Amino acid sequence: MSATVSPLAPKSYPDMPAVKGLRMATAAAGIKYKNRTDVLLMVFDEPASVAGVFTRSKCPSAPVDFCRANLANGKARAVVVNSGNANAFTGVKGRASTELTAKSASEAVGCDVGEVYLASTGVIGEPLDATKFAGVLGDMQAAATGDFWLEAAKAIMTTDTYPKVATRTADIGGVTVTINGIAKGAGMIAPDMATMLSFVATDADIAPAALQALLSEGVGPTFNSVTVDSDTSTSDTLLLFATGKAEGQVRVEAADDTRLDGFRAALNDLLKDLALQVVRDGEGARKMVEVTVTGAENDAAAKRIALSIANSPLVKTAVAGEDANWGRVVMAVGKSGEMADRDRLAIWFGDVRVAVEGERDPAYSEAAATAVMQQEDIVIRVDIGLGQGTATVWTCDLTKEYVAINGDYRS
Numbered sequence: 214m215s216a217t218v219s220p221l222a223p224k225s226y227p228d229m230p231a232v233k234g235l236r237m238a239t240a241a242a243g244i245k246y247k248n249r250t251d252v253l254l255m256v257f258d259e260p261a262s263v264a265g266v267f268t269r270s271k272c273p274s275a276p277v278d279f280c281r282a283n284l285a286n287g288k289a290r291a292v293v294v295n296s297g298n299a300n301a302f303t304g305v306k307g308r309a310s311t312e313l314t315a316k317s318a319s320e321a322v323g324c325d326v327g328e329v330y331l332a333s334t335g336v337i338g339e340p341l342d343a344t345k346f347a348g349v350l351g352d353m354q355a356a357a358t359g360d361f362w363l364e365a366a367k368a369i370m371t372t373d374t375y376p377k378v379a380t381r382t383a384d385i386g387g388v389t390v391t392i393n394g395i396a397k398g399a400g401m402i403a404p405d406m407a408t409m410l411s412f413v414a415t416d417a418d419i420a421p422a423a424l425q426a427l428l429s430e431g432v433g434p435t436f437n438s439v440t441v442d443s444d445t446s447t448s449d450t451l452l453l454f455a456t457g458k459a460e461g462q463v464r465v466e467a468a469d470d471t472r473l474d475g476f477r478a479a480l481n482d483l484l485k486d487l488a489l490q491v492v493r494d495g496e497g498a499r500k501m502v503e504v505t506v507t508g509a510e511n512d513a514a515a516k517r518i519a520l521s522i523a524n525s526p527l528v529k530t531a532v533a534g535e536d537a538n539w540g541r542v543v544m545a546v547g548k549s550g551e552m553a554d555r556d557r558l559a560i561w562f563g564d565v566r567v568a569v570e571g572e573r574d575p576a577y578s579e580a581a582a583t584a585v586m587q588q589e590d591i592v593i594r595v596d597i598g599l600g601q602g603t604a605t606v607w608t609c610d611l612t613k614e615y616v617a618i619n620g621d622y623r624s
Contacts, residue, residue, distance in 0.1 A: 221493035221501055221589060221609075222375045224348060227379050230394050231359030233257060233416045234456030238353035239362065239368035241361065245297025245335055250368040252346040254353040255292035256322055261454045263289040263330065264425035266432055268449030269405040273522045275300045277450060279315065283327050287421030289454055290324035292412065293331050293350065296369050296397070300333040300341040301447040312344040317347035321354040332410050333451045334397060335371050342619035352563035366395040369410055372618055373399045373494055379486040382588040383417075383479035386472045389515040390417040390459045392479055396487040400496040400619060402441035404432075404449050411436070411451045417476060418457030418464040420425055422501030426468035427477055428453045430465055435484040438516070438606045441495035442615070453480075471528065492607045497614025500532050501605065509602030514551040521549035522593065529611035537582035539567045546595060557598030562586060 217244045224436075235257055239250040265284050267277050293314055300307050315329040323328075335340060366376030377396040382389055398409030428451070436451060457464065465473055493501055509515035522528055522545040531538040539560045546553050556571035563585035566574045585591060 218374045219494045220499060223490065226363060226378055227335045227380050228391055230391055232391055232414045232456060232602060233359070233458035234261065235414050235454070235546055236357035236359050237365045238357040238577060239364050240346065240349045240353055242295070242342070243526050244295055244345055244348060251293040251296045251571045252349065252353070253292075253368040254318070254350055254357060255365070256354055256357045257290050257454065257456060257507070259456070260288040260290055260328060261414075261456045262424050263287060263417055263419060264428040266428060266445055266451050266452045270445055270447050270449070272302060272447050274333060274448045275303060275311045275457055277448060279311045279331050280450060280452070280601045283330060286327045288328050289330055290328040291318045291322040292411070292452065293318050293329065294369050294410065295333050295341070296371050297447050298333060298339055298341045299335045299337045300623055301337045303338065303340050310341045313343045317350050321350040325523060330452055332448070334369065334410050337447060341600045342382040343624045344470070351522060362393055362395060366397070369395070369397040371397065371399070372496055372622075373397050375494060377487055377494070378491040379490070380548070381479040381483045383476040385417055385465065385476055386463055388462045390415055390460055390462065390476065392483055394483050394487050394492055398491040399494045400615070401444045401446045402439065402491060402495065403443045403445045404436045404439065405445045405447045409446050409449060409491070413452070413480075413483065414454040414456065416456050416459040416462070418459065418462040418535070419455045419473070420464065420466045423465060423468040423473070424453055424455055425469070427473070427480060431477070431481045431484050435481065435488045439488045439492045440520060440606065440608050441492060441498070442524050442611075455571070489607055492609050493564035495609035496618045497587070497612040498609035499612055500610040501590045502532055502609060503590070503605060504608065505594045505603070506597065507594070508551045508597040508599055509604070510600045511602040512604055513602070515597075515602035516606065518546055518549045518551050518553070518597065519604045519606040521545045523606045523608035526611055529608065532586065533610035533612045535586040536584065537562055537579065537586050542593060542595060543568070546597070552599055553597050555575065559596040559598065561594040563588070563592055
């Protein structure tokens, strides 16, 4: 955890109501950090529906493998999360560590190992000594409480400078339900199906298959549209739980049930909120950048072009230096591999059009463009001029601080 909080951090945190059917506790196990919590236990007193999306990395962590295997059961009773060690690239020891943790959690909660979910974040390649926290899970289960969301978010932080929480309500068939979520992530962020770690829970009563469909659809324009540094983590895990404990709630079996329309909108809004909080805490970040591409061949092409811009170290360092260097945006469009016509390109920084029809805008004002770049929140818009494809992605600037944080991450 960094000593200084990101200037882009939220000015306040929402009041996080308890979600009926879910209790949480944290502990300090000394996995890597001193004098701070680094283990989170989530307990569902009765089986909750569960859905998940995970990294598409070909080198996933042991907990990702474990969760994928259990997801087919569709039920959850316990979640154990640790920070400080990712338990990734740890071979046979990594699998042994997940087995010990799951066994300890199942004994503490009184459930089957197939109802336990695990996530780990931190250093890759270091064996995780699960005995450090396996022994405290029993005490944590006894102490777990519903009103603990902000503390839960703090326990899963690594280089994050602030905890990430969000809450929404929705109406399902006349019943008001709550959706709460926490996330962590600041570096190694270019999610491919999920962000670093995020846990979302609702008291709605939704069948696992419907929950999975909602989550898989919801990550596209949210967690899969943010990037801090173009690097997809080995550990990306996003889990969604439904306890079914909202009073008067009738179980919903199908994702296309119209009663879920409001819930879907609220869930997607919450996922976007958490995803943008991750970008706003990008390692060393001082500026938030929204990149919108229009006029591409199709939506997928627009997104690839937008990510090419958002992931460009040259674009991101220009933003850090408050330099209205639109030539770097042209470069990023050109290298994206997607259809583009140099002579149809138009580029805006904020409301200032800096380039049009393949050259600098005749009315270009350096002062106006620089004024946009001096803001904390910057919008870059590019019109390709070829089709109807549109996409928006979010990123942050690239500063010296990012290099400093990652230059000595293991020490």
